[in-house]
Amino acid sequence: MAGKEEVAFLGPIASYTHQAALIHFPSPHYTIVPQTTIADVFAAVQSGAVSQGVVPFENSSNGSVIFTLDLFADLAGRNPDILVCGEVYLGVHHCLLGRSKAAPEGQDGTARTTVEDVSGVSSRETSRAKPSRNLKHITKLYSHHQAWGQCNDFLTTHLNGIERIDVSSTSKAAEIVRQDDSGCSAAISSRMAGELNGLEFLAENLEDNEGNSTRFLVLRRRDDGTSRPDGSAGAADGEAETDGDHSRYKTLVSFTVRHSEPGDLAGRLAVFQKFGLNLTSINSRPSNEATWHYIFFVEIMGRKRRDGSGAVNQALQQLDGVAQSWRWLGSWENALKA
Amino acid sequence: MAGKEEVAFLGPIASYTHQAALIHFPSPHYTIVPQTTIADVFAAVQSGAVSQGVVPFENSSNGSVIFTLDLFADLAGRNPDILVCGEVYLGVHHCLLGRSKAAPEGQDGTARTTVEDVSGVSSRETSRAKPSRNLKHITKLYSHHQAWGQCNDFLTTHLNGIERIDVSSTSKAAEIVRQDDSGCSAAISSRMAGELNGLEFLAENLEDNEGNSTRFLVLRRRDDGTSRPDGSAGAADGEAETDGDHSRYKTLVSFTVRHSEPGDLAGRLAVFQKFGLNLTSINSRPSNEATWHYIFFVEIMGRKRRDGSGAVNQALQQLDGVAQSWRWLGSWENALKA
Structure with missing residues (x-):
């Protein structure tokens, strides 16, 4: 790959994923390119359009x-051919972006649609964040679906019953609010998106939990064969170095199981335990092979090594014998500070 | 509890949960009461306001x-004190509900907000369902967040770029559309909600997968002490009957693990395998005890018995010795036809 390497991220510009991409790829060696959907990022990496x-x-x-x-x-x-080759942790701090100008009531003809909180999971009566401006004129909120759940306390306390519109990203939400001349809409989005769109900060740090963070994964193609300046993918994929310390790396594996067989899922998981590998997370999703069948995603500490040695390689070899189908989705350097 | 037993469900009337409640509680012995949120249903059962x-x-x-x-x-x-005492499987068939009258263009002053499909996961170019009416006048869609993902093909093919508004339930969506005189909004909701609200069926069977189904859980209070006409909870909680056939029952357990200890999660799961119990699902959610800590939900075939005997009881006893914290969330009769 001559010249600058291209890196795709879930855009648009100023999205939280953009910020994560800037952290992982800060050098002038990279051109970072926004994509509309997560599927587009996968497709761009799979096709080789980006590295x-x-x-x-x-x-x-x-x-x-x-x-x-x-x-x-x-x-x-x-x-x-998609593999994970890195991760980025980013503290996520949401702002309420809009205009402080109050439009005369009813002028825009928008009916207030009551959108009830279907979860009611929030445990606090009031939110951490206080608005710095009056919010009475706000009749419409734009954000990404994930953001509502992170700002439950603020929304319940200060914007209860206001119509919420899901858009493809928090930065898209800020763009929509910039284009709305009524001044009655607001976006939950990042500081970067607020500055980019010249919006006012009506409130800051809307998130319920101060430690609110998102983990991003860095993807590459299995056979890209390039040496990476950060060295992570090369090392994780099996350089001949010792790695007694499993906690330096993480590995993602997916598999399906036969539902008819008792202990089948537990049996797959026991393979990792047998080799002393710490399972740090399990997720399941409908496999769509059949109704109520699942695909499982397991994350373990440690890495698959190119030379075939090591506990992760041995565990995967055993998995090969017992799982209905499985896939190694990559190994990478652990970026979480203990 | 004298007179009719009260049963709470996630409402409003005509929600899919309402339909599930009618299947599980069909007899005149029950009064079924709609609740606004899932949290409200839990609270009504916990407080004893409903049985x-x-x-x-x-x-x-x-x-x-x-x-x-x-x-x-x-x-x-x-x-x-919440326990699961039953389950209901319901085939979910979504309809597009609205009015076929086309409002003159631009009359309602609504700007078309482009809402991109952030997932792009859908694999089909066209949808199974075909609209029975022209949809050109539709400028706004209302539904529950879960429904969008189930109707991805139809939405991409026939209503791409139309503004989507999340509301608390699919039946609430139908109610909002009934009240909108412009005729330009439509709801993705059930046949029952369409009939209740006197709306037209602009399209039917919008769901991507023909087998689209939802599983509902029936909740009771731990100490309610009532005998249930369907007998499920009583039996599952440990009647002195033999149950060699584990597949007749299911059990839900939650637990947290110590992240510092290698193999900790796999170790918990191995307990179930040891007693020959089939793990049918695992889910994890942030525990909020600390950032990046999780609580796991495990479903196994079999039931906890009141007399303390049996494989599930033995497994739970061992879990007691090793898990950081865990909770039995109920055992009930398996309602899934093999």
């Missing part, structure tokens, strides 16, 4: 990003 | 209902 991609994987408050899991499940067989 | 409750648990296309999982996780300690 790497960045997608959201899980949020500390909301849990997994199911779209990303479904793309790793790859039921349509579109992304057979 | 049982019905909540959605998972959809065959979309996966788990995370709000329900979070209420079982019960991090705020509000639902300590």
Whole structure:
């Protein structure tokens, strides 16, 4: 690959994924390119149009990003060569972006649609964040679906019953609000998106949990064969170095199980335990092979090594003998500070 | 409890949960009462205001209902006595409900907001369902968040780029559309909600997968002490009958693990394998005890017996010795036809 390497990220510009991409690929060696959907990032990496991609994987408050899991499940067989080669943790701090100008009531003819909180899971009566401006004129909220769940307290306390419109990203939400001249709409989005769109900060740090963070995964093609300046993928894929310390690396594996067989799922998982590998997360998604069949995603500490040695390699070899189908989805350097 | 037993369900009237409740509680012995949120159903059962409750648990296309999982996780300690005592499987067939009258273009002043499909996971170019009416006048779609993902093909093919508004339930969506005189909005909702609201069926069977189904759980209070006409809870909680056939029952257990200890999660799961219990599903959610800590939900075939005998009881006893914290969330009769 001559010249600058291209890296795809879930856009648009100023999305949280963009910020994660800038952290992982800060050098002038990279051109980073926004994509509209998570599927587009996978496709760009799979086709070789870009050398790497960045997608959201899980949020500390909301849990997994199911779209990303479904793309790793790859039921349509579109992304057979995608591997994870890195991760980025980003503190996520949402702002309420809009205009402080109050439009005269009823002027825009918008009816207030009551959108009830279907979860009611929030445990606090009031939110951490306080608005810095009056919010009485706000009749419409735009954001990404994941953001509502992260700002439950603020929304319940200060914007209860206001119509919420899901858009493809928090930065898209800010763009829509910039284009709305009524001044009655607001976006839950990032500081970067607020600055880019010249919007006012009506409130900051809307998130329920101060530690609200999102983990992003860096994707590459299985056979890209390039040496990476950060060295992570090369090392994780099996350089001949010792790695007694499993906690330096992580590995993602997916598999399906035969539902008819007692202990089948537990049996697959016992394989990892047998080799002393720490299972750090399990997720399941409908496999769509049949109704109520699942595909499981297991993350373990440690890495698959190119030379075939090591505990992860041995565990995967045993999995080969017992799982209905399974796939190694990559090994990479652990970016979480203990 | 004198007179009719009261059963709470996630409402409003004509919701899919309502239909599930009518299947499980068909007799005149029950008064079934709609609740606004899943949390309200849990609260009504916990407080004893009703004897049982019905909540959605998972959809065959979309996966788990995370709000329900979070209420079982019960991090705020509000639902300590909730147990699952039954389940209902319901085929879910969505209709597009609205009016076929086309409003003159631009009359309602609504701007078409482009809402992109962030997932792009759908694998088909066209949808199974065909509209029976022209849909050109539709500028706004209302539904529950879960429904969008189940109707991806239809939405992409016939209503691409139309503004989508999340509301608390599919039946609420139908109610909103009934009240919109412009005729430009449509709801994705059930046949029952369409009939109740006197709306036209613009298209039927919108769901991508013909087998689209939702599983609902029936909740009761741990100490309700009543004998149930369907006998399920009584039996599952340990009547002195033999149950060599584990597949007749299911059990739900939640637990957290120590992340520092290698093989900790696999070790918990191995307990079930040791006693020959089939793990049928695993889910995880953020535990919110600390960032990136999880609570796991495991479903196994078999039941906890009141007399303390049997494989499930033995497994739970061993779990007691090794898990950081765990909770038996109920045993009930398996309603899935093999």
